[in-house]
Amino acid sequence: MSRRKRSRRPPRKKRAPSRTREVAGDLLALIFFLAFLATALALAAPKLAARPGELIREGLFLALGYGAWLVPLLILLAAFGLLPLDNRQKALVWFGKLSVLTLALCVAMGSFGSWQSNSAGGEVGIFLNKLLKPALGAFYPIIALIVFLALLIILSGRAIIIPTLRWLERTSSDLRQAAARRAAEARIARQQELERKREAEMAAWVEREAAEAEAEMEPATATEPEEQPEQPPPAQQTIADALAEGEGPEGPSPSVEFSYEPPPLELLSDAPVSPVAPDILERNARIIEQTLDAFDIDAKVLEWEVGPRVTRYEMKIGPGINVSRLHALADNLALELAVPAVRLETPIPGKSAVGVEVPNRKFNKVALKSLLESPEMAANRHPLAFPVGRDLAGKPIIANIHEMHHLLVAGSTGSGKSVCLNSMLVSLIYRNSPATVRFILIDPKRVELSIFKEIPHLATPVVQEIDDAMNALKWVVAEMESRLRGFEEVGVKNLDGYNAQPPETGPLPFIVVVVDELYELIKAAGPMFERLIGRLAHVARAAGIHLVVATQRPDAKVITGGIKVNIPSRISFAVFSQVDSRTILDMPGAEKLLGSGDMLYLPVGQAKPVRVQGALVRDDEVRRVVDFLKQQAQPEYFKEIAEFEGEAGIEGEEAAPAELDELYEEAYDIVVSTGRASTSLLQRRLKIGYNRAARIMEQLEQQGVVSPADHQGNRELLVPRMDPETQESRE
Known part of the structure; x- marks a missing residue:
């Protein structure tokens, strides 16, 4: 049975108010406005209102007492309620609230008796008190006052009290911020004055040192031609007697044959500073x-x-x-x-x-020159100290490679890694002669560290081939063990103690190994490189050998767990994700960095990283420094590095490789052709037991064919995969 649809009538249109009613409302509102002016003038200045004003004042006080002061507001609200305004409804509501408040005021004032000839609450208050006082008793005045105050808070709190409290809060906050701003300005002024005093003291100290150096050089130059031929060549002083009897390679040349002059700071540029408003x-x-x-x-x-x-x-x-x-x-x-x-x-x-x-809207670049001139840099006398940058307060952050043990620098492309390495190397050049520090620069990308080629501080030419890089690292391990044996014979624990021995043993320089792209070495020789890093990281610091490793691929395949354990100090530049930040620092935060030198610096022994704006040194500044060094002398490379072919210091199968299994070649072909490195796959294909398949897989790992197993037991193929046609031609 179908339902009947109700017929809908068209809605009736609301009748528009007649013109007569609008005019009447406007006239009535005008009358109320005039009444408001009259009552306000009569209450505030009765003498100006003459006799009519006095009559209005007396009448209002007679009727309402002190509540008469609220009558002008009541009349004004009534006038607004009569006008066709948007806030008309709100005006009427407030008219009702104020009326209740006026009556409550009359009751409260009238409950305390008459203050003058008339009651403080007026005739209205007297009438209401006669009705309420018998029921409430002796405490009636207090109750009436409490009720009035409660009504005052309830009815006017949201419109008057709360805005007033907020205004007081804003005013106090503004006063506190102004005081903090004045204190900050005073603190900045004091810091600037202190820096000016320190700069003046530093300039005076530099002048005194220069004068003393000139005074010492004059007698030395007069006797130098007579004593020079009698001195043995520097190459004969390179090895201590204890090192000569050891099995390791001979130590590098500890000194050079020229008088080293550090580059002047004028070769570096300043950076403009723009303060924040x-x-x-x-x-x-x-x-x-x-x-x-x-x-x-x-x-x-x-x-x-x-x-x-x-x-x-x-x-x-x-x-x-x-x-x-x-x-x-x-x-x-x-x-x-x-x-x-x-x-x-x-x-x-x-x-x-x-x-x-x-x-900041406009950020200030941190010039390396300003950091090298800072009192903080002058206070740190260690040869391997270098400025990292400035922290959030603008204070210079000075690091020490010797205290950091080794350093890992990582970040996305263009975030500032190469500039950081250049800044570190230039700082060490300004502080040390080739007799104090030698560099081994490994640059598989061929474009980052090649700018430093042929400087006197190099222990070997800039290494660009993977095979040469691995050979150089093996020499570093052998040199480390050779130094440690010499320390044991002499009875010292580290390089500082060894160099403090009598001069006939000959001082040894620090060796800083810088690897610009870790990914290239991991890809080519991952297991071997990790073993070298692990061996160096354990005891190389005591031998005066330090590693600085950089990469632009901060993923777990490159920055492995072994590398993170062995390199505790880290610098992270901007990365793309929180996962990359955790890979580098074991915590998030680097994904929020801004790039262009913005870094998180986490030295060894510190729980949380420090945000630093890295020091900036441009390529043209580096070239000027390099050209200045080239004019002094040609580099004296350690010939032992190029001639070194041993495996000293590498524990494991590389030092004494075991005989390969007779099925090794077949297993190699299976792994390379399928692209899978699985022990169970070798079992099935070769029809052998698990133990033998696992032994063959270990041999493939030792030969650099597959990577070590991760926490899930998976391995990665480290050599190019071979298609079937290539495999047939190989067979």
Whole structure:
């Protein structure tokens, strides 16, 4: 049975108010406005209102007492309620609230008796008190006052009290920020004055040192032609007597035949500095507070530190707020601040505060020259000290390769790795002669470190071939063991103790091995390279040998667990994902970096990394330094590196390879043709037992055909896969 549809009538149109009613409402509103002016004038200045004003004042006070002061507001609200305005309804609501408040005021004032000839609550208050007082008893005045105050808070709190409290809060916050800004300006002024004094002291010290050096050089130059022929050649002083009896290779030449002159600082360039405007800092602080307040997080910005690239705002959060909520709002803060990314440091080390790191609109480049001239660099006298950059407060960060043991530098392409290596090498050149530090530069990419070729500090020409790189690393291991045997004979523990022995033993230089692309070595000789790194990382520091390894592929196949364990100090530049950051630093954060030298520096023994803007040295500055060095002397390479062919110091099968299984060639063909490195595959194809298949797989690993098994037992093929046609031709 079908339902009957109800016929819908067209809606009736609302009748528009007649023109007469509109005019009447406007006239009535005008009358109320005039009444408002009359009552306000009569109450505020009765003498100006003359006799009519006095009558109005007396009448209002007679009727309402002190509640008469609210009558002008009541009349004004009534006038707004009569006009056809958008806020008409709100005006009528407030008219009702104020009426109730006026009556409550009359009752409260009238309950305390008459203050003058008339009651303080007026006739209305007297009438209401007669009705209420018998029921409430002796405590009636107090109850009436409490009721009035409660009504005052309830009816006007949201419109008057809350905005007033917010205004007081904003005013106090502005006063605190102004005080913090003045304190920061005073602190900056004191720091600048202190830096000027330090620069003046440093300049005076340099002048004194130069004068003393000139005074010492004059008598030396007069006797040098007579004593020079009697001295033995430097090559005869390279090895201590204890080293000559050892089985390892002879040590490198410890000194050079020329008087080394460090490059002048004028070869390096300065970088302009543009300060951040204080109003921008205050605006960002206000935006941070307002953004977090929108998510119900009580936060106050206490102060800020302006760095060359990033400003860190120190923020205090309310009790009971989970810190993980702040990390979830990092993108919201970046959106409100209109910056690429915001990084949160929770908490700031040594402080009960959270750090919000906001990129500056214009960042200042950190020139290497300014760091080399800094008092912090002058205070660190170690030969292997070098400036990393400046932290978030603009303070120079000075690192020491000897204390870092070894260093891993990683980051995406163009993030600043090569500039970091150049800055480190140039800093060591400024501080050391070739007799103190020698470099072994391994550059499989052929474009990054070749700029340093033919400088006197090189122990061997810049290594560009993989085979030469592995040979150089094997020589470094052999040299390390040779030095350690010599230390044992002399009775010292490290290179510093050995060089402090009598001069006839001859000093030995530090050796810094720099590898620019770790991926190329891992791809070509992963297991062998990891064993070399592991051997060097354990004891090379005592022998004065240090590794600096860089890569632009921060994944687990390149930065393996063995490399991370053996190289504890790390520098991470900007990476693409949180996974890459965890691979380098074992924690997130590098994915929030900005590139162009922005880094996280994690030295050995430190729990959390430090954000640093790296030192900048341009290619033209490096060329000027290199040209200056080339004019002094040609490099004296260690011939032992090129002639070295041994396997000293490499424990395992490479030192004494076992005889290969007779099925090794067949297993090699199976693995290379299928692209799979599986022990069970060799069992099935070769029809052998598990033990023999596992032994053959170990031999394939030793020969560099497959990688070591990961935590899931999987192996990677390290040689190119062979198609069937190539395999048939090989057979």
